[in-house]
Amino acid sequence: MNQDRRDLLRDAAVDVLAAAGARGLTHRAVDAAADVPPGTAKNYFPTRDGLLRAIAERCVEQYHRITAELAAAGPPTDRAGLATLLRALLANVAGPGRPRMLAYLELQSEAARKPWLSEILDAIAAADFAGLELAQRAAGLPVTPQRAATVTLALHAAIPHLLANGPSTLPAAGLDDLDRFVADLLDTVYPTDERQAPGLG
Known part of the structure; x- marks a missing residue:
């Protein structure tokens, strides 16, 4: 074909x-x-499942293309660089990445009832947790697996709200100001008075 x-x-x-x-x-x-x-x-x-599989595989390809572009730019070397990266990822959700993310959320709902689809999407989620942990380590933060996962989960939780763009929800979640949201997230997980050392704890 x-x-x-x-x-x-x-x-x-x-x-x-x-x-x-x-x-x-x-x-x-x-x-x-x-x-x-x-x-x-x-x-x-x-079949309809064939369409869903094609969409899922396309989303995986797009995810790898985006992560490759980020990797080519190099990892963040400090806290400010990490904040810039995380802010850019969230801004992309409400901008050029919106169709892909909307489709991805629809796929996740379908995957709850289709194990074969869940297996395809699992590759994206697993890579996201691993990649964002590496970014936090590269930035020199006192990373533990639990802290790294907390940051990633917070970003994932923000995505549906950014897509829905609720006028009351965004300020309630702090998502009306992405710079502040990312700064507050990092300050909560990695208080600035802690020693900045990779792998501490």
């Missing part, structure tokens, strides 16, 4: 899932979003 056409359909499927949710994910909707003849998506991905 034509790989360029397949990628076009996968990207269209991500957009459909993000815009219309799981109930709106149909082969016909994907064909329309990709501007291809009716039946094209079904030819490439015959």
Whole structure:
């Protein structure tokens, strides 16, 4: 099969899932979003589970592309650099990364009932915890696995609220000011009066 056409359909499927949710994910909707003849998506991905798998695999590919770009820029070397990185990740959720993250959250809901889908998405989550722990260590913070996981979980918990953009929820969660949110998160997990030494504790 034509790989360029397949990628076009996968990207269209991500957009459909993000815009219309799981109930709106149909082969016909994907064909329309990709501007291809009716039946094209079904030819490439015959079942709805096939569509979900294609979207999940595309999300994994996009995740690895983003992390590769971050790795090329080099790890943060201090607390301020880490704060800049975390703030940029959160800002991306409400900006160019919004469709991918909306699709990812829809996939997570589906994965609760589909173990095969959960297995695909698990690769993203596991890599996220490992990668953000490495970033915290590179920044010279007194990292423990528990502290590193707390930072990552806080970022993950912020994502649905940033996507929903609730006018009352964002200030309640401190997400109306991402610089302050990240600074407060790091100050809570890593109080500034602690000795800055990688791997302390």
